[in-house]
Amino acid sequence: TRSTRPQRLLHAVQKNATRGDPRSVINAIDQFCRHKEWAMNVGDEKGCILDSVVSEVNPSTVLELGTYCGYSTVRIARLLPPGAKFITLEFNPKVAKIARQVIAWAGLEDKIQLVEGASGDLIPKMKEQFGVETFDLVFLDHWKDRYLPDTKLMEECGLLKKGSILLADNVICPGTPDYLEYIRNSPRYKSQYFKSHLEYTKVEDGLEKSVFLG
Ligand SMILES: Cc1ncnc2c1ncn2[C@@H]1O[C@H](/C=C/CNC(=O)c2cc(-c3ccc(F)cc3)cc(O)c2O)C[C@H]1O
Ligand SMILES: [Mg+2]
Helix, strand or coil: CCCCHHHHHHHHHHHHCCCCCHHHHHHHHHHHHHHCCCCCCCHHHHHHHHHHHHHHHCCCEEEEECCCCCHHHHHHHCCCCCCCEEEEEECCHHHHHHHHHHHHHCCCHHHCEEEECCHHHHHHHHHHHHCCCCCCEEEECCCHHHHHHHHHHHHHCCCCCCCCEEEECCHHHHHCHHHHHHHHHCCCEEEEEEEEECCCCCCEEEEEEEEECC
């Protein structure tokens, strides 16, 4: 049977990246996706914006919704201070298995807790099961119709505190219209749009950074 795209992406990492070197893992995936086979990683252009937000927030607690192959997981984890708690959620077990190997190749498995399951089921369990009070930073990059319900769920579960940052990928392409409408009109958030391009293409896309005001 034909291999899957995540499997081919993992092989490109194992072939072209140096074990324990997150930068080489990021470069290997970007090269593969730009020159061999497109994949829905946040990519290098939006990835630089992600890096700058992570560095600015310098978070002690991070939640990522939608691990996929672990590209953004590696981008984020490599910038975190020692002792930071980073939880990433992925509900497809086959994809999660690939992501674990990509993360291990980067040597970052000790900084990341990859939890298999649906965000809607896991978010309400964050406090009791994972010992999290609130998240300093949340990166939303999963199914686009889950951004809004999961944001409301995080509010209800008291997982956001004054100053918590939500960073959402793909607010233009594929687009998250209901999320954007909510977050830009809610008095509880201050939002900022970072114009960029869909990974590895010239199509417009961007990241929406929103500060929870409490
Ligand atoms: C609810 C939930 N819980 C846990 N994991 C979840 C989840 N929903 C998806 N996931 C997991 O995240 C991953 C899914 C991410 C969804 N991302 C996308 O659909 C996505 C799509 C595109 C795109 C743009 C233009 C095109 F022409 C085609 C595609 C670009 C991107 O950057 C994307 O993130 C894998 C999935 O198993
Ligand atoms: Mg995305």
